[in-house]
Amino acid sequence: MENSVDHGSGPSPDTTAADARAPGASGSTTLTELEPSFAALFPSTRYFELDSKIAGARFSAWVTPPPQYDADDAQKFPVVYQVDGNLFFPATAPFHQAGTSDVIAPQRPFILVSVGYSKEDSQAWTWLRVRDFLPPNEAVPEVMRQAVEASVQYGKLARDEADRYLKMFDTPAADKFLGFLENELHPLLAKAYRIDDSDVGLWGDSYGGLFAAYVAIKRSDLFNSIGAGSPGILEGSQIFKLYQEALAAKTDYSGRRLHVTLGGREWTDPSIYQWLTARGASELLAKTSQNPLPGLHVSAELIPLETHLTSTIPAWFSFLRACYGRKG
Known part of the structure; x- marks a missing residue:
């Protein structure tokens, strides 16, 4: 794995300094614009890029350990993979280490791995995720x-x-992206970090939520705690075909859980999201209730007042509360 920490990957400023006139006895001062390093913004995170032979693409991984990581060299930790890392890493990583000390809803310590696209492909993540998150066909x-x-x-x-x-x-090739996570990225990280292979999570939202649901129903050998936020499950989705196949095969899902979230206004407000996300998520939950997969623990939360866009970060924390909450 190539360790390619990106020091200051933001846009180049038009100027390096600007004069700011401020009232007061001093008359004026100088406002100096700088590009902070990646390490200054995210001191606990390491950034990697690697090429996937399985998916035929280059991906990135931001790895953020919990604050307890260096306290005991023998302790292993759960790991949670978060897709759409280019979008969600900057919004969630700053809260990661503080989460274990939340006095109201403390989290179990885990290693956060935000998976995204390389610096070269980062501007195209909106389209590339369609290729990587949708099940075949x-x-x-x-x-x-x-x-x-x-x-x-x-x-x-x-x-x-x-x-x-x-x-x-x-x-679309979600099977190849899953293969990348299971057979290329995870083994490399397991060599570099103290990971508890019996406690591996996955979370995604929107098409990332569709991918998460696909991984859950497919019964990945690696992931056992999965969060699907506002999954883009349409009528006739391959998700439902996989579900029926799993029922017929009487596949055992013991020790596995799926947590589904949906923004309240995706369900209530007239918009395309009533059929892009709300209908499919509701149908999936109905199936898990009426014809449950053996051993699969399913939970769900409707996030009040939030839209498809604004429910994303609350969905992440809902998943953590459901699957990585610490009692007492």
Whole structure:
């Protein structure tokens, strides 16, 4: 694994200093603009990039240990993989180490691994996640193709790049991305960190939530605590086909749990999310209630007042409370 810590990956400033006129006896002062290093922003995190032979792509991983990690060289810790790392790592990592000392809802200490796309591909994560998070043969709604075409129309995406992404939409490969996590990334991290292989979690939201549901129903050998936030499960989804196959096979899911969340306004407010996320999530939960998979523990939370966008971070903390909450 190549350790390529990104020191200051933000945009280059137009100027290095600016004069700010402030009232007062001093007359003026100087406002100096700098680019803080990655280590200054996230002192406990290490950043890696690696090429996947299975998925045929380059991915990134931000690894943040719990505050207790260095206290005992013999102690192993659970690990939680969080997809869409380019989006969620900056929003959740600052709270990670403090979570174990929350006096109201303390978390069990775990190693956080936020998985995303390399620096080179980071601007295209919106489209690449369709390739990586959708199960094979999963239908991509027309609204996603329209979003690509709109990006071309407004000059945000080149035509050749758009065609490449649209071609990806026809052959989604969540099985390959899962293979990357299980057989390439995790073994490397298990060598570098003290990981408890019996306690491995996964969380994703939106299409990441669809991927999480896919991993849960597929019954991954690695992941046993899975959070699916606002999963983009459409009518006729491969998720339901996998579910029926698992029921017929009487697959044992003992020791595994699935936590599903949905923003309250995804369900109540007239919008595309009533059929993009709310309907499918409701149908999945109905199946787990009426025809449960043997041994699978399922929990759910409707997050009041939140939309598809604003429910994302609350969904993360809901998952942690459900699966990594510490009693007492």
